[in-house]
Amino acid sequence: MDKTSRLREIPILSFLKDRDMKSLTTGMTEAHYKKGQYIFKEGDPAEWFHVLTSGAVKCVKSSPAGKEAVLKVLVPGDLFCCEAAVFDGTPHPGCALTMGPVSVMKIRKAAYFKLLQHNPEAAMEIIKYLGNRLNEAQETAKTFALERADQRIASLLAKLAERMGKPTPHGLLLDIRLTRQDLADMAGLALETTIRMISKLTRKGLLGKSGRCLVIKDLKRLKTLAESVA
Numbered sequence: 001m002d003k004t005s006r007l008r009e010i011p012i013l014s015f016l017k018d019r020d021m022k023s024l025t026t027g028m029t030e031a032h033y034k035k036g037q038y039i040f041k042e043g044d045p046a047e048w049f050h051v052l053t054s055g056a057v058k059c060v061k062s063s064p065a066g067k068e069a070v071l072k073v074l075v076p077g078d079l080f081c082c083e084a085a086v087f088d089g090t091p092h093p094g095c096a097l098t099m100g101p102v103s104v105m106k107i108r109k110a111a112y113f114k115l116l117q118h119n120p121e122a123a124m125e126i127i128k129y130l131g132n133r134l135n136e137a138q139e140t141a142k143t144f145a146l147e148r149a150d151q152r153i154a155s156l157l158a159k160l161a162e163r164m165g166k167p168t169p170h171g172l173l174l175d176i177r178l179t180r181q182d183l184a185d186m187a188g189l190a191l192e193t194t195i196r197m198i199s200k201l202t203r204k205g206l207l208g209k210s211g212r213c214l215v216i217k218d219l220k221r222l223k224t225l226a227e228s229v230a
Helices: 003-007 018-026 082-086 109-118 120-146 149-164 180-187 191-203 219-226
Strands: 028-033 038-040 048-054 057-062 068-074 095-098 102-108 165-168 171-174 207-210 213-216
Touching: 003 018, 018 028, 018 109, 048 109, 068 180, 102 109, 109 120, 149 165, 149 171, 149 180, 149 191, 149 213, 149 219, 180 191, 191 207
Parallel strands: none
Antiparallel strands: 028 102, 038 095, 048 102, 057 068, 057 095, 165 171, 171 213, 207 213
8 A cells, every 4th residue: 555545544634635645745754663662752852743554552651750651552543642743842742652563654744734834624634633632631531530440441441442352253352462550551540440340340241351362242231331320
């Protein structure tokens, strides 16, 4: 697949005209990483828009004491850390850490800004995208503030299953290795609480395992639990 075809798979770029696509591909590069490599680290200059084309990436934030917490998992097609790239002088607010072999398309920020100056439709799309990201952050904050521990884990696993679950005879396989600490970080829970909630969901027949990966055995019931009222 050529660069233009890949760009058309990205929602906020898919509507661009051929000449605009061509201007973006001129400064676009594709980078490949091994498992455990950083694509960028917190505080690095934000000079590129990144689009994940294969593999999985963890968005990680560090505490002043040096402890790292996983905020979310990215899958192919995701545009990431565009918020930092949009604003001049803003460094990356977190790290992007690969969970396995990964390929990333990198679009130079200057080329995209030049496109925005002459294409109001493109500017509106990036505004909508950033608005959706803000809404997502607000929903996450609400979840942390109001929902029970079992709801948080059920909601997190349901979202992961919908985004990256691979159908198998036993359910939807989350084909990436997420540690219990990763899940605890993303759900905003203590590790011990997360382990207890996963065991509870497993006993209820909602979760299973395939090797080191989780299997969502009943997505419908999991989503019902996530939305339930105490």
